[in-house]
Amino acid sequence: MNHAVTHDQAEHGSAHAVHAEGHQQHPIKIYLWIWFLLFVLSAFSYMVDYFHLQGVLRWTLILLFMFLKAGFIVAIFMHMTWERLALKLAILVPPVMLLVLIALMAIEGDYTFLTRIASFVR
């Protein structure tokens, strides 16, 4: 803890005072706005199912609303926007690797499906 205290004092008064103190103090208005947007986006994604949209349009809209909601939660509610770039990169870059896993498993799933069709389904 001593470490942090000396560090805080060292950076106090600089442009990064907010970060140095580790406090995330922001106007309530921005939280209310994001809250409202999350409600609206959730309603939209529910509408996608309610109105039985199908095919590419359905998938595009589901993903669009999902990423918008996820982005707002991480950026504003979890205060990622106001963190230093070093922390942002350390937390947000590693999940990109998961795309490789998802791609591999999608290809593998397709292969299994085709094998099953060829061997077991008569």
Added chain:
Amino acid sequence: MAETALKVEQSASALEGLRSVAADWSQDKQAFPVPWGKAMMWIFLLSDTFVFTCFLTSYMNVRISTTEPWPNPSEVFALHIGGTNVPLLLIAIMTMILITSSGTMAMAVNYGYRRDRKRTAALLLATALLGLSFVGMQAFEWTKLIVEEGVRPWGNPMGAAQFGSSFFMITGFHGLHVSCGVIYLLVVAKRVLSGFYDRKGTYETVEVAGLYWHFVDLVWVFIFAFFYLW
């Protein structure tokens, strides 16, 4: 001209950002100038991201590879109300509840940093209550699915057998997170009320608890999209 100036400015600020990263890592000091609890919570949440992605990816894999038709979640999770089937009604309510709880949590963090003990505790308790009602609805959903629809981890009357195991695994693990979060929030709320953080001199623990709670909401966003809507 204006465009070029903007571009120059952008690349300059990007370079400055990278310089700050290099400086944070290379100076002989702690790399992330945030409370250690916050840095550790972020790293825990990062590992949890990998766990949940593994579940969702395995669900994707079995759903792609099965030759049986996948049960239509819109129908499976419909509620029968007033003579009509409303698709996904309970799930929609659960989603709204979780978002509401995320909002109250964000406000709790905000009032915590304003040193407003009563409001912070009240908002934390509201968040915990909303989380509890979420778990209650999930228990209702599971009971309905197991008792009335006959869904089991190894099979179900509606289609592909993998539906049950994916569903119980993914929503069960998420429900476990919500339950743990409720306990976590209650502990923090009790400490806020007792003035523990005033004596400690900082309310950052409330923000760290908030990170966990928002993450639970974040995971639900993905489960809602991929399991219930897809």
